[in-house]
Amino acid sequence: CDWLHVVKSLTVATLNPQVKAVEYAVRGPIVLKAGDIERRLLQGEKLSFTDVIKANIGDAHAMGQQPITFLRQVVALCCFPELLSSPAFPDDAKQRAQRILQDCGGQSIGSYSASQGLQCIRRDVADYITHRDQGVPSDWNNVYLTTGASDGIMSILKLVVSGRGPSRTGVMIPIPQYPLYSAAISELDAVHINYYLDEDNCWALDIEELQRAYLDAKLHCQPRVLCIINPGNPTGQVQTKKCIEEVLHFAYEENLLVMADEVYQDNVYLPDCQFHSFKKVLYEMGPEYFNGVELVSFHSTSKGFTGECGFRGGYMEVLNMDPQVEAQLVKLLSVRLCPPVPGQAAMDVIVNPPKEHEPSYAQFTKEKSSVLDVLAHKAKLTEQFLNSVPGIKCNPVQGAMYAFPQIFIPPRAIQEAQSLSMAPDMLYCLRLLEETGICVVPGSGFGQREGTFHFRMTILPSPEKLQVLLGQLKGFHLRFLEEYSQEEPDSSRASEQPD
Numbered sequence: 001c002d003w004l005h006v007v008k009s010l011t012v013a014t015l016n017p018q019v020k021a022v023e024y025a026v027r028g029p030i031v032l033k034a035g036d037i038e039r040r041l042l043q044g045e046k047l048s049f050t051d052v053i054k055a056n057i058g059d060a061h062a063m064g065q066q067p068i069t070f071l072r073q074v075v076a077l078c079c080f081p082e083l084l085s086s087p088a089f090p091d092d093a094k095q096r097a098q099r100i101l102q103d104c105g106g107q108s109i110g111s112y113s114a115s116q117g118l119q120c121i122r123r124d125v126a127d128y129i130t131h132r133d134q135g136v137p138s139d140w141n142n143v144y145l146t147t148g149a150s151d152g153i154m155s156i157l158k159l160v161v162s163g164r165g166p167s168r169t170g171v172m173i174p175i176p177q178y179p180l181y182s183a184a185i186s187e188l189d190a191v192h193i194n195y196y197l198d199e200d201n202c203w204a205l206d207i208e209e210l211q212r213a214y215l216d217a218k219l220h221c222q223p224r225v226l227c228i229i230n231p232g233n234p235t236g237q238v239q240t241k242k243c244i245e246e247v248l249h250f251a252y253e254e255n256l257l258v259m260a261d262e263v264y265q266d267n268v269y270l271p272d273c274q275f276h277s278f279k280k281v282l283y284e285m286g287p288e289y290f291n292g293v294e295l296v297s298f299h300s301t302s303k304g305f306t307g308e309c310g311f312r313g314g315y316m317e318v319l320n321m322d323p324q325v326e327a328q329l330v331k332l333l334s335v336r337l338c339p340p341v342p343g344q345a346a347m348d349v350i351v352n353p354p355k356e357h358e359p360s361y362a363q364f365t366k367e368k369s370s371v372l373d374v375l376a377h378k379a380k381l382t383e384q385f386l387n388s389v390p391g392i393k394c395n396p397v398q399g400a401m402y403a404f405p406q407i408f409i410p411p412r413a414i415q416e417a418q419s420l421s422m423a424p425d426m427l428y429c430l431r432l433l434e435e436t437g438i439c440v441v442p443g444s445g446f447g448q449r450e451g452t453f454h455f456r457m458t459i460l461p462s463p464e465k466l467q468v469l470l471g472q473l474k475g476f477h478l479r480f481l482e483e484y485s486q487e488e489p490d491s492s493r494a495s496e497q498p499d
Contacts, residue, residue, distance in 0.1 A: 030429055031056055034439040049437035053469050055457040056439045058233075058401045060307025063460040065371065068306050070364045071349040074100075075311070078109045078345045092358040100345050109341045115334040117145025117315070118341070121348040125315050128351035132265075133280035142318050144329075145347060147339045149263050149298040152316035154184055155332055156259060156296050159325065160225050161188045170221035172213060172256070174205070175447035176404060176454070178233045182447070191221040196449060199406065202395050203237035207246040214254060226256040231264040231275065231399030234446050234456040236379070238273040238398040244281045252293050260297040263314075264400040266304035269376035273398045279319065295319040301346045303401065305371040307460075313343030313350075375401070378459040378466055385470045391481055402456050404443065407477070409453045410484035425453040431480065436472040 031054075038052050054062070061067065070093060077083050077097035084094050103120040105111035116122065122143040129138035146152035161169045170191040173181045185192050195213035197203040205228070217223050228247060230239045239247075251258045260278035268275050278297055283290045301313035318326065353368075354360040379397035386394040386405045394405035409424045417427040425442035432455075433439050443454025461469055 030426070030433060030439060030441065033430065034433055037433065037437065047437070048435065049472075052433075052437045052439055053461065053465065054439045055461060055469060056441045058303065058458050058460060059309050060303075060401075060460050061309065063458070064462050064465075065307050065460065066367075067308070068349075068364065068367050068371075070354055070360045070367075071306055071308065071346055073360075074349050075342055075345050079342060081107075090359045092354055092360050096348065096352065097345075100348060104341065109345065111341070113145075113338040113341050113344065115330060115336070115338055117143075117339060117344050121145060121344050121351075122315075124348050124352040125317075129277075129279070129317060133277055133283070136280050136283045138279075138317065144316050144318065144333065145339050145344050146298075146314040146316055147336075147343065148302060148312045149261065149300040149314040149316070150180055151312075151336075151339065152296070152298050152314060153180060153259065153261065155329065156257075156316070157184050157188055157190070157225070158332060159329060160257060161190045163222060166220060166222070168221045169225070170217045170223040171225040171227060172210070172217075172223060173227045174229060174232070175449075176234050176443065176456075177227075177447055178229060178261070179445060181227055191217065193217040193221070193223055194447060197232070197235060197237070199395065199449070199452070202398070203232055203235035203404075205239055205243050205247060207243075207250060210247070210250055214250075223254070224257060225259060226251050227259045227261065228278070229261040230278075231267055233261075233264065233400050234402045234404040234441075234443075236395070236397040236400045236402055236404065238268055238270075238275060241274075241276045241281055244276055244278060245285060248278065248282050248285060248289060248293055252289055257294040257296070260295065262297050263300040263303045265299065266372070267375065267401060268399040269372075269379045270396065270398050275399070279317065282319075291320065293319075294321060296321075301343060301350060304350065305368045306346070306350060307371075308346050311343040311346040312340055313345075313347035314339070315347060374463065375459065378461075378463060379403075381463070381466065382457075382459050382470065385474070389474045389477055391477060397459065401458050401460055403459060404446075404454050404456050406443075406452055406454050408481070410481065413480070413484040416484075425455060428453070428480065429455055432473070432476050435479075436476050438469055438472060438476075 034052050034054060041047060073089055073093040074096045077089060077093060078100055081101060083089060099120055101107045103118045122145060123140045125143045126138040126140035130136065163169055168191050170193045171185050172193040172195055175194045175196045182192060193213050195209050198206050214223050258278060262277060265275045278295060282293055282295060296316055296318050298316045299314060301311050302309040354364045382403045383394050383397050386392050386403060391408035392405050394403055397403050407428065409428060413427060414424045417424040423442060423444035425444050429440055429442045440455045440457040446456060448454050
């Protein structure tokens with residue numbers, strides 16, 4: 001059949017252009033390169049290193065973190081109810097599993113749930129929010145269980161994107177930002193409105209910068225959404241209560257829907273930093289604000305102290321949404337049937353952990369404290385080590401799971417990157433991977449001010465592996481500077497980027 005000429009319906013030319021516009025740096029080209037290097041090592045090729053350290057993504061269990069026992073017990077009991085008769089499982093885990101199973105069709109976790117999620121878990125989420133916010137009421141009818149926080153974020157953005165030309169929806173996102181936001185905005189053909197965090201002030205959110213970005217954007221689109229990531233990804237900052245009040249006042253004045261990405265709310269490491277939920281701050285601003293600002297907040301099983309990324313559990317709480325719009329949200333979620341029910345069960349353990357009088361409390365508390373204490377230690381270690389390296393400057397890692405240091409890249413290296421049609425920090429990160437096996441993500445994948453260069457690395461490797469990673473990074477960085485510079489800059493020059 002050589003004479004047959006098969007013409008494909010779907011080609012790059014006919015592909016949805018919004019799909020082609022999507023970029024997602026944390027699983028982008030550098031990660032594909034890392035996978036290729038791993039395959040070469042497995043095939044016996046001899047390199048200057050023996051394994052690839054994937055510090056590109058916040059995947060705690062892939063980095064060796066052990067599961068929280070109680071969470072896995074509850075999910076295991078839900079998945080295999082025959083274990084409910086086993087003496088190896090504590091009574092409080094059995095009680096939670098039985099309660100979840102009773103809410104499942106056929107008392108099986110293999111059945112679909114309601115599109116919004118199991119009612120008993122939504123009630124537990126509402127109770128958790130009320131307790132977290134010291135009595136600020138939460139209505140379980142406003143809680144939607146989601147396939148990770150990402151699914152909820154995409155669903156809300158789908159609701160708000162509309163219009164053409166100057167009326168096209170604009171979405172305000174922080175720079176640097178988690179690439180989910182820029183990818184989703186590109187996919188939905190909305191307008192990116194970038195507002196820059198203040199690196200010189202520990203990545204603080206400056207209200208004047210918000211106003212600048214908003215006014216500039218109004219010339220060519222209709223700003224309707226303000227996205228906040230707190231604690232920050234990739235920047236690791238924890239916003240102050242005063243800052244959150246200013247943001248909410250701005251959103252109220254400009255009639256913006258606020259999307260509060262709070263998946264790292266348990267990941268706060270510095271004693272002088274505290275997580276403040278946007279909902280609680282909004283409540284304390286008074287009824288006019290609390291009943292007026294449209295707010296959607298997100299949480300996930302993937303971060304915090306559990307790090308259960310693979311379960312894809314999450315929730316969102318929706319405040320002040322028009323009832324007719326909320327009906328459309330339910331319809332949109334119904335198309336996807338429901339979030340994974342095992343992920344819903346995992347989310348339930350996070351919001352309904354063992355109580356002080358229950359048998360699993362001591363072990364659960366010990367495991368939780370151990371994870372968070374080690375993360376706090378690694379956050380400080382990473383910051384201090386990076387700041388000791390000439391040509392690198394790193395803000396304190398106040399929260400989340402990442403450092404986002406600024407790196408000095410010599411002019412000759414910038415010129416070489418330009419000749420390769422490559423961002424300078426991409427060249428840096430590729431060289432780092434090829435010479436040391438360390439996989440980090442270039443700052444250009446998250447957005448950064450013109451003329452500055454960064455990379456994002458997770459602090460999740462074990463303390464021992466993290467020490468190795470940082471030592472190899474230092475050696476590479478000094479060699480990189482020596483190769484491309486006549487003189488070696490000190491750490492104070494990290495921000496002195498060439499034009």
